[in-house]
Structures are given as C-alpha cells and as structure tokens.
C-alpha cells in the first residue's frame with residue numbers, strides 16, 4: 345500500500361504530501377509498536393535470566409550454565425538498548441512529522457533523500473550527516 349508514494353511526489357506537492365504524511369504517521373506508529381513489543385519481550389527475557397540465575401543459587405564461575413546465560417543476558421541487554429534508541433528515534437520522527445519538519449535533516453537542514461526515508465522512516469539525518477556522526 346506504500347508503493348504509490350514513489351513517482352507521485354513530482355509536480356504539485358501539497359495533496360500527495362498530505363496523503364504521504366498520513367501514511368507515514370501510520371507507518372511510524374506501527375514501527376513504534378513493534379519496537380515497544382520487542383523491548384517488552386527483551387525485558388521479559390532478561391527477567392527470566394535473572395530469575396533462573398537466582399533460582400539455581402550458584403555463581404557464574406562454578407555453574408556451567410552461568411557464562412552462557414550471562415552472555416545471552418548481555419546480548420538481550422544490548423538489543424534492548426538498541427531498540428530503545430530506535431523507539432526514541434521513531435518518537436522524534438513522529439514529532440517532527442507533526443511539526444512539519446519531517447524529512448529535513450536535523451543537522452544541516454538539508455532534504456533527506458526519499459529513498460533513505462523509505463528504507464528508514466525514522467531517519468533524522470541526511471546520508472552525509474549520518475555518515476559524519478557515525479563513529
């Protein structure tokens with residue numbers, strides 16, 4: 345249902361922009377839902393790791409399951425941090441959509457390429473700024 349966006353943005357901008365804004369805000373809301381569901385799942389996973397470690401009553405060093413469990417837990421923690429950052433990015437994108445600054449790079453105020461927004465609707469930076477800030 346999003347395929348109509350491409351090719352429709354040439355010529356007069358305003359009517360298609362309105363339609364695009366609604367489609368985008370739905371797309372972002374869906375993405376935020378997914379991210380939040382993923383965070384909840386990861387937090388549940390982490391709680392399960394904690395519970396099973398507490399239940400076993402052994403420390404990581406002597407328990408053969410310990411190190412693997414600790415590794416999985418830190419993986420879950422890392423994924424959670426990434427997903428939290430992604431959710432925050434989506435929220436900001438929704439705010440910018442309402443403020444009318446969506447699709448504008450927050451750093452150089454240049455236009456973010458439509459192809460980039462298609463691939464990453466929550467993108468706040470244009471490609472050149474994103475590659476500059478990435479370390």
Ligand SMILES: [Zn+2]
Pocket residue numbers: 449450451452453454469470471472473474
């Ligand atoms: Zn930029």
